[in-house]
Amino acid sequence: MRILVTGRDGQIARCLADLAVNGREIVCLGRPELDLTDRASIDAAIAKVRPDVVVNPAAYTAVDKAESESEAAFAVNAGGAENVASAAAAAAIPIVHISTDYVFSGDKDAPYAETDETGPTGVYGASKLEGERRVLAANPRAVVLRTAWVFSPYGNNFLKTMLRVGKDRDVLTVVADQHGTPTYGPDIAAGILAVCEHAVADPEGAWPGVYHMVAEGETTWAGFAEAIFERSRARGGPSAAVEPITTADYPTPARRPPNSRLDTSKFQATFRHSLPSWRSGIDRCLAVLDGSV
Numbered sequence: 707m708r709i710l711v712t713g714r715d716g717q718i719a720r721c722l723a724d725l726a727v728n729g730r731e732i733v734c735l736g737r738p739e740l741d742l743t744d745r746a747s748i749d750a751a752i753a754k755v756r757p758d759v760v761v762n763p764a765a766y767t768a769v770d771k772a773e774s775e776s777e778a779a780f781a782v783n784a785g786g787a788e789n790v791a792s793a794a795a796a797a798a799i800p801i802v803h804i805s806t807d808y809v810f811s812g813d814k815d816a817p818y819a820e821t822d823e824t825g826p827t828g829v830y831g832a833s834k835l836e837g838e839r840r841v842l843a844a845n846p847r848a849v850v851l852r853t854a855w856v857f858s859p860y861g862n863n864f865l866k867t868m869l870r871v872g873k874d875r876d877v878l879t880v881v882a883d884q885h886g887t888p889t890y891g892p893d894i895a896a897g898i899l900a901v902c903e904h905a906v907a908d909p910e911g912a913w914p915g916v917y918h919m920v921a922e923g924e925t926t927w928a929g930f931a932e933a934i935f936e937r938s939r940a941r942g943g944p945s946a947a948v949e950p951i952t953t954a955d956y957p958t959p960a961r962r963p964p965n966s967r968l969d970t971s972k973f974q975a976t977f978r979h980s981l982p983s984w985r986s987g988i989d990r991c992l993a994v995l996d997g998s999v
């Protein structure tokens with residue numbers, strides 16, 4: 707199987723690249739060669755690589771900055787996603803598009819199902835939601851995978867921020883009233899691969915649609931931070947005490963959903979695949995970062 711992945715240095719793109727083993731070809735292309743906002747560059751990449759599936763994790767992911775750069779966020783997350791989906795459709799290739807828990811308002815008191823109403827609280831979430839709609843409209847064989855709170859050894863993420871700040875500080879204040887599920891990048895990559903294999907094995911199956919794919923379990927950002935420092939301390943790495951605060955105590959340009967827990971039962975039933983717990987991901991991530999694996 708050959709997979710074309712958009713973006714080269716993104717967390718999920720790099721986790722996917724790590725799965726290029728056993729004759730599996732994973733070609734990650736980013737700017738300037740492949741630019742989501744340049745349809746011709748996507749057509750050219752597809753013509754050159756001739757993939758069985760296109761995976762689109764590339765996105766504008768700066769949640770706070772998006773509030774003041776709405777046009778740039780929509781150009782990539784909506785227009786760019788549509789470009790990738792329609793270029794794949796023109797070549798009769800399925801697309802796996804990555805989306806986010808931030809399409810929800812967070813007002814619900816239980817995990818969100820795919821059938822629940824969306825209601826993004828910020829520009830990033832709104833641009834990703836518009837991207838989902840355009841991808842589903844542009845390609846009849848599209849899977850939209852909503853994941854959340856991604857952490858990995860690569861790029862920028864909350865776990866790496868905690869380790870960096872934890873080095874110099876004894877106490878960190880972290881919001882304890884936003885609930886969700888941290889999800890380890892390599893586990894996301896394995897889930898994406900399961901979808902790609904399913905799509906290629908059963909091209910006319912009933913799999914197209916939206917799915918929630920996150921790790922097992924749930925926590926808050928403060929709970930995540932505590933778990934990171936507990937495991938880091940146990941390995942002799944940086945650690946700090948976590949002081950739980952409220953969202954009101956930590957003002958940011960973008961409002962985040964207070965609850966963005968996602969119900970993954972549809973994903974598990976369709977693709978016969980489930981993701982390990984977020985806690986197990988922390989240990990595996992720290993092991994990569996401290997060079998012990």
Ligand SMILES: NC(=O)C1=CN([C@@H]2O[C@H](COP(=O)(O)OP(=O)(O)OC[C@H]3O[C@@H](n4cnc5c(N)ncnc54)[C@H](OP(=O)(O)O)[C@@H]3O)[C@@H](O)[C@H]2O)C=CC1
Pocket residue numbers: 712713714715716717718719736737740741742743762763764765766767782786804805806807834853854855856857861862
């Ligand atoms: N990070 C998270 O916590 C979560 C992410 N998601 C979604 O998962 C996906 C992957 O996230 P993640 O790996 O963390 O993202 P990153 O921010 O790590 O990487 C995004 C990548 O997209 C690339 N990119 C941006 N604009 C363009 C463009 N116009 N053309 C080509 N490439 C472009 C960037 O390239 P460059 O280096 O050139 O800027 C970068 O490599 C995204 O769709 C995101 O919305 C969903 C839930 C949580």
Ligand SMILES: Cc1cn([C@H]2C[C@H](O)[C@@H](COP(=O)(O)OP(=O)(O)O[C@H]3O[C@@H](C)C(=O)[C@@H](O)[C@H]3O)O2)c(=O)[nH]c1=O
Pocket residue numbers: 767768769806807808853854855856863864867878879880881884927956958962
């Ligand atoms: C660094 C830091 C953050 N926070 C808060 C701010 C915010 O409410 C929450 C998370 O902060 P971040 O800015 O790291 O996370 P954020 O950029 O909101 O992460 C999101 O990224 C996008 C791309 C997604 O799709 C989402 O699933 C989600 O992962 O933690 C603290 O309370 N204390 C801190 O020291």
Ligand SMILES: [Mg+2]
Pocket residue numbers: 769
């Ligand atoms: Mg951030």
